[in-house]
Amino acid sequence: MSSPLFVAIDTPALDQALALASAVTAHVGGVKLGLEFFAANGPAGVARVAAMGLPVFLDLKLHDIPNTVGKAVAALTPLKPAVLTVHAAGGRAMLAAAKAAAPAGCKVVAVTVLTSLDSTDLAEVGVSASPAEQVARLADLARSAGCDGIVCSGEEVAAAAVRWPEGYFVVPGIRPAGSDVGDQKRVLTPPEALARGASMLVVGRPITAASDPAEAARSIAASLDAAPALTATA
Numbered sequence: 001m002s003s004p005l006f007v008a009i010d011t012p013a014l015d016q017a018l019a020l021a022s023a024v025t026a027h028v029g030g031v032k033l034g035l036e037f038f039a040a041n042g043p044a045g046v047a048r049v050a051a052m053g054l055p056v057f058l059d060l061k062l063h064d065i066p067n068t069v070g071k072a073v074a075a076l077t078p079l080k081p082a083v084l085t086v087h088a089a090g091g092r093a094m095l096a097a098a099k100a101a102a103p104a105g106c107k108v109v110a111v112t113v114l115t116s117l118d119s120t121d122l123a124e125v126g127v128s129a130s131p132a133e134q135v136a137r138l139a140d141l142a143r144s145a146g147c148d149g150i151v152c153s154g155e156e157v158a159a160a161a162v163r164w165p166e167g168y169f170v171v172p173g174i175r176p177a178g179s180d181v182g183d184q185k186r187v188l189t190p191p192e193a194l195a196r197g198a199s200m201l202v203v204g205r206p207i208t209a210a211s212d213p214a215e216a217a218r219s220i221a222a223s224l225d226a227a228p229a230l231t232a233t234a
């Protein structure tokens with residue numbers, strides 16, 4: 001079985017991205033490329049990283065009207081992403097349009113509540129629900145719209161896995177014990193997130209900002225081998 005560990009390569013520098021991907025290849029199941037990389041390097045840059053052979057999670061978090069998102073997803077088809085993100089807040093029709101336009105084999109996952117937000121942040125944008133309640137609501141929407149799964153934090157993944165047994169759960173906000181959380185507010189350690197039902201663990205700075213990224217990736221991957229089986233009860 002391939003590793004659930006994906007490294008988030010958040011850099012605008014193509015050479016640095018290629019070097020990072022090369023350094024951690026033996027320890028990860030894939031690479032995540034997001035807005036920072038895509039804005040600087042575009043589809044050609046994604047193709048360069050994809051050519052290294054690891055599955056690519058294209059985390060562009062698309063969020064627009066259904067027609068625009070559907071056409072954007074169709075335009076990304078030549079890149080053959082393994083996983084693609086859209087914002088669940090875009091609504092049912094937008095989610096369905098994204099899934100309909102996605103290439104065969106590409107999982108479309110809906111971002112629920114960003115891991116950088118807590119309940120105070122949600123209240124500021126008019127959401128009175130807790131992160132857990134909002135994730136559950138948007139997971140149900142994503143599922144009924146035909147998506148393959150969601151992005152949520154480790155705090156909500158066990159409950160989501162119970163609600164949606166066949167769902168695919170992408171979990172960022174992953175921090176090995178004692179590491180700097182940075183701008184993340186809902187965090188969990190790699191083994192704990194896996195034990196709670198994460199399908200994919202997205203880890204960026206704990207690997208990419210380490211003095212030895214390969215060793216950081218190896219250490220996180222090793223910690224997953226000892227992770228207990230899913231203990232979800234929520």
Ligand SMILES: O=c1ccn([C@@H]2O[C@H](COP(=O)(O)O)[C@@H](O)[C@H]2O)c(=O)[nH]1
Pocket residue numbers: 008010034059111113114115116151152172173174182184202203204205206
């Ligand atoms: O809710 C979300 C959705 C996506 N992300 C992305 O994951 C990585 C996390 O990077 P770290 O350096 O490990 O914090 C980053 O690329 C985000 O765009 C997220 O963090 N939260």
